[in-house]
Amino acid sequence: MKAWLRHHRQSLVQTAARLAGAPFSSLLSVLVIGIALALPLGGYSLLVNMQGYVEGLAADPEISVFMSSEASKSDVAEVGRRLKELGGIKSLRFVPRDVALAGLKKTPGFADAVATLKNNPLPDAYIVALASRDPDLAARIEETLRALPRVTHVQSDMGWVQRVEAWLRVGRTGVMLLAAMLSFALVAATFNTIRLQILTQRSEIEVAKLIGATDSFICRPFFYFGAALGVLGGSAALAMVWGAFALLNLDVAKLASLYTSDFRLRFLEAADAVSLVAFSAVLGWLGAFLSVSRHLAQIEPR
Amino acid sequence: MQPIISFSHVSKRYPGGFEALHEVSLDIAPGQMVFITGHSGAGKSTMLKLIAGIERATSGMVLVNGQNVSAMKPAAIPYLRRNLGLVFQDQKLLYDRSVFDNVMLPLLVTGQPHREAARRARAALDKVGLLDREKANPIALSGGEQQRLCIARAVVNRPSILIADEPTASLDVDYARTIMEMFLSFHQVGVTLLVATHDQGTIERMQPRRVALDHGKLSPDSTAEASP
Secondary structure, three states, rough: HHHHHHHHHHHHHHHHHHHHHHHHHHHHHHHHHHHHHHHHHHHHHHHHHHHHHHHOOOOOOOOEEEOOOOHHHHHHHHHHHHHOOOOEEEEEEEEOHHHHHHHHHHHHOOHHHOOOOOOOOOOEEEEEEEOOOOOOHHHHHHHHOOOOOEEEEEEEEHHHHHHHHHHHHHHHHHHHHHHHHHHHHHHHHHHHHHHHHHHHOOOHHHHHOOOOOHHHHHHHHHHHHHHHHHHHHHHHHHHHHHHHHHHHHHHHHHHHOOOOOOOOOOOOHHHHHHHHHHHHHHHHHHHHHHHHHHHHHHHOOO | OOOOOEEEEEEEEEEOOOEEEEEEEEEEOOOOOEEEEEOOOOOHHHHHHHHOOOOOEEEEEEEOOOOOOHHOHHHHHHHHHHOOEOOOOOOHHOOOOOOHHHHHHHHHHOOOOOHHHHHHHHHHHHHHOOOHHHOOHHHOOHHHHHHHHHHHHHHHHOOOEEHHHHHOOOOOOOHHHHHHHHHHHHHHOOOOEEEEEEHHHHHHEEEEEOEEEEEEEEEOOOOOOOOO
């Protein structure tokens, strides 16, 4: 057991020495893996950001219910009473037509136009905030609201939220496909790196076999090397995306300030970053495993 | 006494049909010094390779320490080899590391603690007279020194059997004599010694047991015991 642990330590030291021994080619391998991972990682991070933004906007989906302009005060009160009885609603707000007009007068660009009006064309309205983002619930409530007497128009903002979410789903599938393809590229890159290493260490492997080294003793440093390439490549991808986001945020900040928003691109959560590095380590190990099982048997002492 | 190495009706045919050994049977007792002689192509190297599990017998049985090498699982071969010290004509040294690290390799393979391993590696280097060259790269050593380094690597794990394939073939007479005297000293502490050679001078001087091969068969020149 102690000897086994000792050998693992030796393998790690050896892996570090091999990486440091050929700094340029190590750097290239790490960069190839890093770039391959940075593309889907960047896409994924952007999606996460957009998702967060959309969810923030549509935290409380609202449905506006516009009364007919001919509706009497009692009609309006009646609708209000029935709305209160409705389930699945978080809050209810009544916007009388006078208030709506006053609000419009304060809106820059509309004030002049409103001033030319002889009478108020705006209807009374209820704004219903839904209790959940469940699209089925929204559709059902919308249906009920349309059936209310003296209601001319029902407008839900769930529609565009759903459209954006559908787009995000398309994006997510695209990123997944990209990630799957580039994972193959990562495995292939480690496969080839390890193959070259096995070839250059041919005589060492042969001697090790002659003096009684087990296959696992010989393979282990290659597995470590593959996993190390994965860890370094994954970290390089994180660094690239982080750098790109930092750069983009300079522009995003200006853009957001024009919209009086303090929106910023947010980098991955720590847990996501750690699982990315772990995932890439596993892929590197897999590449090394495939390469070793393919090439090591070909080296037998003669 | 039970033989440490035993061949019974061993034949080895290489792909392509060349038969290197034909129906060879012999027993080697623990601690014996055996020289395998014969013309080149007589099957000397093949015999040694069968013992180390580098080649497998086509028919017959090769026993080492009571284990049938020809039927051994590949996973068991490393443990067989840890009991053997192998010395090659072409040394098979690693030129990307120092003399010291070359000797350390077998100890790392068997998982010795580093301090103990370093001590044993230095002891082995001392035995072959290379202690003052431990930091050198093997490429800087002379042919005779490289062969001595190969011996140090073979004995550092204290094997019970030492096997050398033409260890002196490329050396001049004086170097060859030093190498052979080293082998003799290991034999004297009880190591079973198998040397393939066609160096007649050494054989006459050391009077070992002789196994003579002729076209893959044991020849009548062989002796069952060392000469008195």
